[in-house]
Amino acid sequence: MIEAKGVALRYPDQTLALKNIDLEIQPGELIFITGPSGSGKTSLLKLFLGMEYPTSGYLEVMGQLMNPTQAKAIRKLRRRIGPVFQEFKLFPGRTVFENVLLGHRFLHMPKTDLKENSMNALEKVGLAHKAFSLVENLSWGEHQRVAIARAVARKPLLILADEPTGNLDKENALKILNLLASFKDNKTSVIITTHATHLLDCEKYDKLIAIHHGVLQLERIG
Ligand SMILES: Nc1ncnc2c1ncn2[C@@H]1O[C@H](COP(=O)(O)OP(=O)(O)OP(=O)(O)O)[C@@H](O)[C@H]1O
Numbered sequence: 001m002i003e004a005k006g007v008a009l010r011y012p013d014q015t016l017a018l019k020n021i022d023l024e025i026q027p028g029e030l031i032f033i034t035g036p037s038g039s040g041k042t043s044l045l046k047l048f049l050g051m052e053y054p055t056s057g058y059l060e061v062m063g064q065l066m067n068p069t070q071a072k073a074i075r076k077l078r079r080r081i082g083p084v085f086q087e088f089k090l091f092p093g094r095t096v097f098e099n100v101l102l103g104h105r106f107l108h109m110p111k112t113d114l115k116e117n118s119m120n121a122l123e124k125v126g127l128a129h130k131a132f133s134l135v136e137n138l139s140w141g142e143h144q145r146v147a148i149a150r151a152v153a154r155k156p157l158l159i160l161a162d163e164p165t166g167n168l169d170k171e172n173a174l175k176i177l178n179l180l181a182s183f184k185d186n187k188t189s190v191i192i193t194t195h196a197t198h199l200l201d202c203e204k205y206d207k208l209i210a211i212h213h214g215v216l217q218l219e220r221i222g
């Protein structure tokens with residue numbers, strides 16, 4: 001699913017965000033990534049999504065080489081990746097359903113199943129009853145569920161969630177983590193960054209990875 005060998009990421013301002021990353025993730029794994037603020041968690045997910053490219057080393061995601069010469073193929077690859085990132089905001093003034101549907105706008109996916117998939121995704125996240133509410137009227141936790149529905153409606157093989165529990169209380173944070181984990185199956189991998197490691201149950205995950213100053217360390221195998 002993901003193979004990284006000696007991957008580094010240096011931003012244009014010379015910040016070395018990730019150093020010599022070696023990592024292998026298999027289909028069907030649930031992975032948590034933790035680490036202090038600024039350690040490189042978001043940067044790592046951005047590499048997996050093709051929003052940044054490694055500045056050295058080798059990275060493959062679902063068989064696709066991640067480098068700038070592959071931009072077109074990487075756009076296609078994104079149809080199979082479901083990102084839950086805070087910077088991908090919901091569209092204001094639109095309903096929950098429209099937000100899930102519009103999540104596919106730039107992916108050029110076949111339109112036929114989109115409506116059905118979007119409603120199914122809302123059911124899976126427990127928000128079908130809010131499908132026609134405006135997103136402005138949602139609680140923060142519901143907002144996160146819409147973001148998750150948007151990511152899973154395309155039936156991704158890889159789900160990348162960046163700090164999805166944000167400022168939720170413990171009970172709701174756990175619900176969101178469990179919801180994301182529920183999309184793991186033998187083909188689908190789920191990767192989640194979180195500060196909330198105290199909530200994690202190692203029975204459920206395959207690996208817990210820690211990052212410190214851009215250096216990755218396998219903390220624990222579940
Ligand atoms: N676009 C960018 N240009 C330059 N430096 C960046 C850029 N994005 C992130 N960085 C830097 O790279 C390092 C890693 O940042 P990153 O956002 O990956 O950390 P993080 O672990 O996700 O932190 P947080 O827990 O606060 O979200 C930090 O030093 C950050 O300042």
Ligand SMILES: [Mg+2]
Nearest residue numbers: 041042043163
């Ligand atoms: Mg981050």
